[in-house]
Structure formats: structure tokens, C-alpha cells
Amino acid sequence: xxxxxxxxxxxxxxxxxxxxxxxxxxxxxxxxxxxxxxxxxxxxxxxxxxxxxxxxxxxxxxxxxxxxxxxxxxxxxxxxxxxxxxxxxxxxxxxxxxxxxx
Numbered sequence: 001x002x003x004x005x006x007x008x009x010x011x012x013x014x015x016x017x018x019x020x021x022x023x024x025x026x027x028x029x030x031x032x033x034x035x036x037x038x039x040x041x042x043x044x045x046x047x048x049x050x051x052x053x054x055x056x057x058x059x060x061x062x063x064x065x066x067x068x069x070x071x072x073x074x075x076x077x078x079x080x081x082x083x084x085x086x087x088x089x090x091x092x093x094x095x096x097x098x099x100x101x102x
Contacts, residue, residue: 042082
């Protein structure tokens with residue numbers, strides 16, 4: 001299994017949980033905007049810090065499990081984690097907290 005396949009499974013589960021939570025929410029627009037902004041910030045931070053860490057030699061990826069697309073030095077597969085994390089954690093937060101008052 002390569003990183004793209006693993007990421008697809010993780011992102012599908014995270015997106016499903018977020019979609020269910022968003023469907024139950026009365027503040028869909030507000031939640032959607034907040035999560036979108038969070039994802040954008042996390043992706044920008046991932047670009048910056050992954051490139052710094054890879055350039056400084058802290059870690060590297062074996063090329064056999066990557067698809068080859070990169071943003072700077074960071075493989076595209078690395079961006080699934082902040083996106084999936086934001087979706088999954090936001091979705092779980094909404095599902096496990098009390099629903100908004102009508």
C-alpha cells in the first residue's frame with residue numbers, strides 16, 4: 001500500500017464523519033467557513049515547515065511509495081494529514097458536543 005492509497009482511506013473516513021456532523025449542524029455555513037480557513041492555515045504551515053525540515057535533512061521520504069508530485073520539497077501526500085485532521089477533529093467535535101439550541 002502506498003501513501004496515496006492510505007491517504008484516500010483516511011480522507012474518505014474523515015470527510016464522511018465531517019459531512020455527517022455538518023448535516024446535523026444548524027450553522028453549516030459558519031462551520032464550513034471556519035473549517036476551510038483552518039485547512040488553509042494548516043496547509044500553508046505544512047508547506048513551510050515540511051520544506052524547512054526536509055531541506056535541513058531532518059527526514060526524507062523513500063521514493064517508492066510516493067507518486068512524485070511535490071510542493072517545494074514536500075510530497076503532496078503530506079498534505080492529506082492536516083486536511084484530514086481538520087475534517088475529522090471538527091466532525092468529531094460537532095458530533096460529541098450538544099446540539100445547538102433551536
